[in-house]
Amino acid sequence: MRPRLLMGAMVGATLIAGGTLLAQDAPRLRGPEPFTREQPAPAMQRPVTNDLRVRRNYPDQPPVIPHAIEGYALDLNANKCMSCHARRFTEQSQAPMISVTHYQDREGNTLGGLAPRRYACLACHVPQTEARPLVENRFTDMDALTEPERHPGSRSNR
Ligand code: HEC
Ligand code: HEC
Secondary structure, rough: HHHHHHHHHHHHHHHHHHHHHHHOOOOOOOOOOOOOOOOOOOOOEOOOOOOOOOEHHHHHHHHOOOOOOOOOEEEEOOOOOOOOOOOOOHHHHOOOOOOOOHHHHHOOOOOOOOHHHOHHHHHHEEEOOOOOOOOOOOOOOOHHHHHHHHHHHHHOOO
């Protein structure tokens, strides 16, 4: 084969391989209809609101929210989350207190109140739905890696 032809064939093969990979790995975000056709929005997923705290996948994970948050104000004037999760309200609300990291600035200084960088709770804590994941999740719990015998099925007692 002449060099130019060979180059062409190689580029072609790469494109086809790349295309196949994309088709396999990319989640279908747009749905089956072409994006030029207007569709009614799918129904909102129902949030999980069973009040059961969910195990964290690793110690530093922001825990997910196990209760309804619909209509909770979170703006310049009001932070509804803090009306239960602030230290002084936890006795009446029985909510877990925000941990000490929420009182620390980026230099590690502990402040007298909620750190501004922790004000927008929903940037890190999210409610859950029963939606099927768009892509397969291959996350493995640390316990299953370190002590597979003691923790079959990655159950943890830490
Ligand atoms: C009316 C009181 C109340 C309000 C308001 C509230 N929470 Fe909660 N929250 C709770 C209680 C009580 C729990 C303990 C689990 C349960 O009962 O749902 C909890 C649990 C949580 C947890 C799980 C903690 C863990 O360790 O697993 C997170 C995260 C959380 N809330 C975040 C939020 C955020 C973010 C907001 C605002 C959008 C908010 N909460 C507003 C009462 C409240
Ligand atoms: C920048 C990310 C971030 C923001 C913003 C944030 N959190 Fe957290 N939160 C975390 C992480 C990470 C953890 C777990 C590790 C820790 O405690 O620092 C956590 C832990 C918690 C816990 C569990 C505390 C415990 O001791 O079990 C509660 C409750 C909580 N956050 C509530 C809130 C509320 C309410 C807000 C808003 C006022 C908020 N968080 C804002 C990252 C965040």
